[in-house]
Amino acid sequence: MNEPEFSLKGKVILVTGAVGLIGQEVCDAYAAYGANVIAMDNQADALDDLMETLKTRYPGQDLCAMVADVTSEESLTTLFQGIQEQHQKLDVLVNLAAIDAKFDEGQKDINLSRFEHYPLELWERSVAVNATGLIRVTQHALRLMLPSRSGNIINVASTYSLVAPNQSLYKTDSTTPPVFKPIDYVGTKSMVPNFSRYVATFYAREGIRCNTVVPHGVFNQHSKAFQENFAKLSPLGRMCDLKEIRGPFIFLASDASSYMTGSTLVVDGGWTAW
Numbered sequence: 001m002n003e004p005e006f007s008l009k010g011k012v013i014l015v016t017g018a019v020g021l022i023g024q025e026v027c028d029a030y031a032a033y034g035a036n037v038i039a040m041d042n043q044a045d046a047l048d049d050l051m052e053t054l055k056t057r058y059p060g061q062d063l064c065a066m067v068a069d070v071t072s073e074e075s076l077t078t079l080f081q082g083i084q085e086q087h088q089k090l091d092v093l094v095n096l097a098a099i100d101a102k103f104d105e106g107q108k109d110i111n112l113s114r115f116e117h118y119p120l121e122l123w124e125r126s127v128a129v130n131a132t133g134l135i136r137v138t139q140h141a142l143r144l145m146l147p148s149r150s151g152n153i154i155n156v157a158s159t160y161s162l163v164a165p166n167q168s169l170y171k172t173d174s175t176t177p178p179v180f181k182p183i184d185y186v187g188t189k190s191m192v193p194n195f196s197r198y199v200a201t202f203y204a205r206e207g208i209r210c211n212t213v214v215p216h217g218v219f220n221q222h223s224k225a226f227q228e229n230f231a232k233l234s235p236l237g238r239m240c241d242l243k244e245i246r247g248p249f250i251f252l253a254s255d256a257s258s259y260m261t262g263s264t265l266v267v268d269g270g271w272t273a274w
């Protein structure tokens with residue numbers, strides 16, 4: 001992908017959830033393709049670490065970190081004022097910030113409730129970040145993009161925006177209590193592809209594009225049992241390597257995807273194909 005239409009040189013790109021598993025990789029990919037990356041997350045220390053790594057790897061490039069909380073209007077107002085002052089524009093917004101119940105090694109706070117007992121406080125917490133937070137950030141970004149009649153928004157959904165979780169994926173050991181992919185994640189992620197279509201069609205004649213990426217099963221020290229379960233259910237027979245997420249995000253942020261809006265780019269190893 002070293003054709004000029006894939007270049008991100010001079011593009012100002014805001015990545016929310018930047019210190020997450022995918023966020024760090026996407027920030028690195030965008031920096032590698034020449035973008036001015038604004039890495040945003042509510043984890044200040046981890047943002048400092050990320051910036052140190054990126055600035056060492058891409059010296060002289062315009063890279064910065066901004067701490068903000070997608071659930072706070074005040075925090076987002078400060079963030080976008082900062083972007084306006086520093087860059088006077090925003091070319092691309094990547095909405096990665098989310099609450100996602102993970103099942104990789106070391107995750108200790110998985111709620112074990114079956115759906116009929118699932119605590120609604122957890123649903124409401126995820127709605128505030130994954131749904132309302134997504135809308136809030138997108139509104140702020142659009143206000144900055146519209147005066148230049150140019151902008152590109154990339155939302156991040158899940159295979160569980162398209163199909164239900166196969167709960168057998170999460171059964172790895174008969175001696176431990178069963179775990180389930182919870183409704184807060186499935187419900188909030190389900191809105192994302194159609195939210196992208198809403199934004200895409202609302203602003204199509206005003207120079208704004210909006211698309212969705214659907215990642216799935218990005219490997220992060222998952223147990224052998226989990227990987228084996230995953231392999232059985234996946235047409236490609238394996239989890240996604242973190243590096244394999246770079247191309248789709250570079251493509252959608254670049255002018256190579258200029259005729260795409262309202263679309264859903266599925267990067268799931270074929271999971272939803274059967």
Ligand SMILES: NC(=O)c1ccc[n+]([C@@H]2O[C@H](COP(=O)([O-])OP(=O)(O)OC[C@H]3O[C@@H](n4cnc5c(N)ncnc54)[C@H](O)[C@@H]3O)[C@@H](O)[C@H]2O)c1
Binds near residue numbers: 042
């Ligand atoms: N990892 C996967 O395999 C996978 C699969 C499908 C979809 N996704 C989606 O990709 C996105 C990123 O996933 P990930 O694996 O990197 O997740 P992650 O949990 O590693 O990262 C999410 C990031 O969002 C940040 N965040 C949470 N609440 C926030 C708030 N209120 N304000 C600002 N930042 C906040 C967290 O600090 C974290 O850095 C998510 O939307 C997720 O649903 C991931």
